[in-house]
Amino acid sequence: MKRLAELKQAGHKAFVAYIMAGDGGIEKLGEQIQYLQERGVTAIEVGIPFSDPVADGPTIEAAGNRALDKGITLEKVLDEMQRFDFEVKVPLVIMTYLNPVIRFGAERFTQEAKKAGASGVIIPDLPFEHRQLIEPFAKQQELVLIQLVTLTTIESRLEEILKQAEGFVYAVTVTGITGSRDELAEEVGAFTRKVRELSPVPVYAGFGISKESHVDRLRDDVDGFIVGSAIVQAFHEGRIEDIEPLIDAVTAPHSV
Amino acid sequence: MTRVKICGLMEEQHVKAASQADAIGFVFAPSKRRVSIERAQELSRLANNDMQRIGVFVNASYEEIENAVKAVPLTMVQLHGDEPDELIRRIEVPVIQAFSIRTPDDVEKLNNSIADYILVDAPGTDYRGGSGHVFDWSLLENVDLDHSRLILAGGLNRDNVQAAISQTAPFMVDVSSGVETDGRKDEVKIQQFILQAKGDSMERTQEKTIDPVGFFGRYGGQFVPETLMKAVKELEAAYEDAKNDAEFQKEYHHYLKEYVGREQPLTFAARMTEAWGGPKIYLKREDLNHTGAHKVNNAIGQALLAQRMGKRKIVAETGAGQHGVATATICALFDLDCVVFMGEEDIKRQQLNVFRMKLLGARVESVTKGSGTLKDAVNEALRYWVTNVEDTHYLIGSALGPHPFPTMVRDFQSVIGKETKRQILEKEGRLPDAIVACVGGGSNAIGMFHPFIEDASVRLIGAEAAGDGVDTERHAATLTKGSEGVLHGAMMKILQDDAGQVQEAHSISAGLDYPGIGPEHAHLADNGRVTYEAITDDEALESVIEMSRLEGIIPALESAHAIAQAKKQAQSMTADELLVICVSGRGDKDMATYAEKLEGLS
Numbered sequence: 001m002k003r004l005a006e007l008k009q010a011g012h013k014a015f016v017a018y019i020m021a022g023d024g025g026i027e028k029l030g031e032q033i034q035y036l037q038e039r040g041v042t043a044i045e046v047g048i049p050f051s052d053p054v055a056d057g058p059t060i061e062a063a064g065n066r067a068l069d070k071g072i073t074l075e076k077v078l079d080e081m082q083r084f085d086f087e088v089k090v091p092l093v094i095m096t097y098l099n100p101v102i103r104f105g106a107e108r109f110t111q112e113a114k115k116a117g118a119s120g121v122i123i124p125d126l127p128f129e130h131r132q133l134i135e136p137f138a139k140q141q142e143l144v145l146i147q148l149v150t151l152t153t154i155e156s157r158l159e160e161i162l163k164q165a166e167g168f169v170y171a172v173t174v175t176g177i178t179g180s181r182d183e184l185a186e187e188v189g190a191f192t193r194k195v196r197e198l199s200p201v202p203v204y205a206g207f208g209i210s211k212e213s214h215v216d217r218l219r220d221d222v223d224g225f226i227v228g229s230a231i232v233q234a235f236h237e238g239r240i241e242d243i244e245p246l247i248d249a250v251t252a253p254h255s256v
Numbered sequence: 257m258t259r260v261k262i263c264g265l266m267e268e269q270h271v272k273a274a275s276q277a278d279a280i281g282f283v284f285a286p287s288k289r290r291v292s293i294e295r296a297q298e299l300s301r302l303a304n305n306d307m308q309r310i311g312v313f314v315n316a317s318y319e320e321i322e323n324a325v326k327a328v329p330l331t332m333v334q335l336h337g338d339e340p341d342e343l344i345r346r347i348e349v350p351v352i353q354a355f356s357i358r359t360p361d362d363v364e365k366l367n368n369s370i371a372d373y374i375l376v377d378a379p380g381t382d383y384r385g386g387s388g389h390v391f392d393w394s395l396l397e398n399v400d401l402d403h404s405r406l407i408l409a410g411g412l413n414r415d416n417v418q419a420a421i422s423q424t425a426p427f428m429v430d431v432s433s434g435v436e437t438d439g440r441k442d443e444v445k446i447q448q449f450i451l452q453a454k455g456d457s458m459e460r461t462q463e464k465t466i467d468p469v470g471f472f473g474r475y476g477g478q479f480v481p482e483t484l485m486k487a488v489k490e491l492e493a494a495y496e497d498a499k500n501d502a503e504f505q506k507e508y509h510h511y512l513k514e515y516v517g518r519e520q521p522l523t524f525a526a527r528m529t530e531a532w533g534g535p536k537i538y539l540k541r542e543d544l545n546h547t548g549a550h551k552v553n554n555a556i557g558q559a560l561l562a563q564r565m566g567k568r569k570i571v572a573e574t575g576a577g578q579h580g581v582a583t584a585t586i587c588a589l590f591d592l593d594c595v596v597f598m599g600e601e602d603i604k605r606q607q608l609n610v611f612r613m614k615l616l617g618a619r620v621e622s623v624t625k626g627s628g629t630l631k632d633a634v635n636e637a638l639r640y641w642v643t644n645v646e647d648t649h650y651l652i653g654s655a656l657g658p659h660p661f662p663t664m665v666r667d668f669q670s671v672i673g674k675e676t677k678r679q680i681l682e683k684e685g686r687l688p689d690a691i692v693a694c695v696g697g698g699s700n701a702i703g704m705f706h707p708f709i710e711d712a713s714v715r716l717i718g719a720e721a722a723g724d725g726v727d728t729e730r731h732a733a734t735l736t737k738g739s740e741g742v743l744h745g746a747m748m749k750i751l752q753d754d755a756g757q758v759q760e761a762h763s764i765s766a767g768l769d770y771p772g773i774g775p776e777h778a779h780l781a782d783n784g785r786v787t788y789e790a791i792t793d794d795e796a797l798e799s800v801i802e803m804s805r806l807e808g809i810i811p812a813l814e815s816a817h818a819i820a821q822a823k824k825q826a827q828s829m830t831a832d833e834l835l836v837i838c839v840s841g842r843g844d845k846d847m848a849t850y851a852e853k854l855e856g857l858s
């Protein structure tokens with residue numbers, strides 16, 4: 001995770017890829033991670049399928065259902081990660097809804113995630129107010145609990161959340177669920193600028209990012225981009241190379 | 257929290273009934289409750305490890321006391337005679353010294369005791385060691401007394417123990433004859449006494465565990481995506497404000513009366529009473545509400561609140577369609593924009609309600625994901641809310657979801673229980689012995705139960721859906737089979753697999769076909785105040801026929817679960833007891849199911 005701060009200092013933008021673990025079979029997980037790190041992504045979010053993903057749009061929900069149909073569980077994903085026989089060169093962040101973690105046991109989850117080589121955890125339905133359920137265990141394992149902030153986060157909470165932010169801040173760029181969008185709302189630029197001013201760690205924009213035009217618009221207001229649905233769909237349809245221009249658009253050195 | 261001691265135990269079942277107490281007492285002095293050391297040993301084995309075992313003696317020798325302490329073994333000794341300080345000092349375990357209180361002078365003496373605890377009682381009559389009478393508790397007020405060593409005894413029972421605790425703030429309360437019937441301990445009275453002594457404070461301490469707001473014990477909270485946090489917090493503040501605003505309450509009750517047609521009768525069911533041959537049966541008639549079920553009580557409250565918050569767009573989920581119809585109705589009344597998400601499967605089985613919603617001007621969105629039932633409809637409604645949160649209120653239909661929904665829905669539905677309480681007192685001059693309501697997400701049940709929670713003598717029973725049976729794959733028996741988990745914004749009890757994936761529920765009744773149960777019910781199940789039983793599809797259908805023919809009331813399939821459970825309950829009740837059933841809705845919406853399932857009915 002330190003690398004993310006260094007990247008920011010060097011003036012480079014980060015590209016964080018989200019994948020749905022086990023979509024297409026658990027054996028695909030290692031392949032996808034290897035592919036993405038070869039292609040130069042900065043970090044990878046490993047999504048855990050859940051039966052009721054209320055923060056997700058149709059693309060990720062469908063990917064999750066395909067993984068569930070193959071019997072993928074949080075435990076299987078962590079096991080598989082512990083068996084990787086290649087060198088993982090980028091930070092891995094586990095993204096999961098809260099219930100599978102509670103069922104697995106919060107402490108055991110952080111221990112196994114650490115063994116699996118994860119550096120952080122994102123739990124979209126665990127608000128800042130209830131982070132005590134997970135954070136103490138995550139701290140023991142030196143995993144960061146990534147916080148999300150959104151266009152609707154009120155000022156006082158925003159400051160509170162950012163004060164304690166670690167790793168990076170996930171700035172949600174739509175008022176809505178995950179999924180590709182044509183346009184981003186007007187106020188997004190101002191929002192990410194404000195978050196970036198207050199945040200001690202890099203700020204990455206996510207939800208709805210799927211095009212170079214989105215990247216162009218926000219480039220100066222964020223430290224990186226998180227791309228989910230577009231990648232998940234491209235892997236599913238066997239045309240991941242289509243995403244390469246987007247990765248390049250973010251990571252290629254730019255005149256500032 | 258005040259501790260509870262149940263004293264003078266002689267029988268196994270009474271020790272077990274006292275399992276939630278902190279201490280049990282064995283009397284070794286002459287008394288009708290006297291036990292031998294061997295008997296105390298046997299009984300003591302049945303108690304939890306952390307239970308205090310207290311031996312009661314009157315002027316016994318040191319040897320006798322020490323012998324009992326070692327043999328049982330006892331963790332404390334209670335002395336009721338004229339034991340000298342010398343003896344008290346020699347006893348190794350903590351000592352309780354008993355005093356009879358008659359006058360202020362007696363109170364003065366308490367501070368001279370060198371014992372670890374002082375037990376205060378009314379003067380004995382026949383023999384020493386407790387009288388069964390209360391003394392004037394006010395004697396303990398305004399005197400310099402260390403209440404952390406005070407144990408209160410004498411004439412306590414389930415009805416006066418709360419008052420006694422608030423007046424004297426003792427370390428422990430001690431009861432014996434107050435939990436007896438005809439000179440013998442009574443399991444029900446023991447449990448009710450403990451509940452009364454602790455119930456309230458138990459809740460208060462448990463609510464302190466996490467962020468106390470919005471939790472019922474360990475259940476509840478606000479487990480929603482960050483985008484919704486603002487809306488949830490705003491709702492919390494707006495409801496807090498509205499709740500205490502007399503104008504808001506007046507408006508709410510105005511619509512309940514003039515539009516819904518409240519108050520609804522508590523109908524004496526003469527033929528069911530006769531047919532079941534047990535208690536007197538009363539029916540709380542939520543079926544008579546405009547739109548046909550209790551759901552409208554909540555829809556009105558929330559729609560008024562939404563307008564107060566400046567929101568004129570409403571999204572709702574529905575299972576049986578009753579909540580969808582209630583919401584669509586109120587939105588028509590108040591000219592609000594209305595979208596209802598409903599599972600594909602439910603749209604099929606509740607056709608009539610779908611048409612009603614459309615007729616009322618609502619947009620009905622079919623949800624094809626998952627099992628196409630209520631859980632999936634809630635997911636879609638939540639996604640819709642996340643996307644339209646700035647101008648839309650989510651009018652949730654049961655006592656579910658993130659705080660403040662479970663509390664707010666309960667409050668709006670509590671009109672059911674409040675009316676029932678007033679009506680039964682008018683008709684019978686006393687509270688009912690048992691109340692049964694069906695539980696889907698839990699709104700009609702919590703609305704009915706909540707005003708009776710503090711009345712320990714009223715048994716509360718929730719009937720959940722067993723579908724094909726709780727031992728099959730197809731049921732919705734969340735409290736019988738579920739476990740702790742987070743779904744739809746709250747920690748509650750859910751049906752889930754080992755990996756934490758939420759399972760599909762099944763019930764013939766669309767309104768009960770949900771794999772979760774609201775947080776307050778989960779808590780009431782854990783602390784034992786409410787018991788929950790599961791009723792199968794077939795049992796419910798049978799009850800539909802029975803009530804239709806005996807009372808001329810065709811119940812909703814959901815309500816039929818309560819009726820079936822009530823029939824079972826009635827079997828262990830007597831003619832002088834009172835049983836209330838919450839008839840949450842009428843059966844019109846289920847007519848297609850009835851026609852299909854009861855085909856050939858003669």
Ligand SMILES: Cc1ncc(COP(=O)(O)O)c(C=O)c1O
Binds near residue numbers: 577701842
């Ligand atoms: C008539 C009726 N009773 C009961 C229920 C179950 O809901 P709850 O448990 O919230 O009362 C429903 C739900 O649709 C219903 O329509």
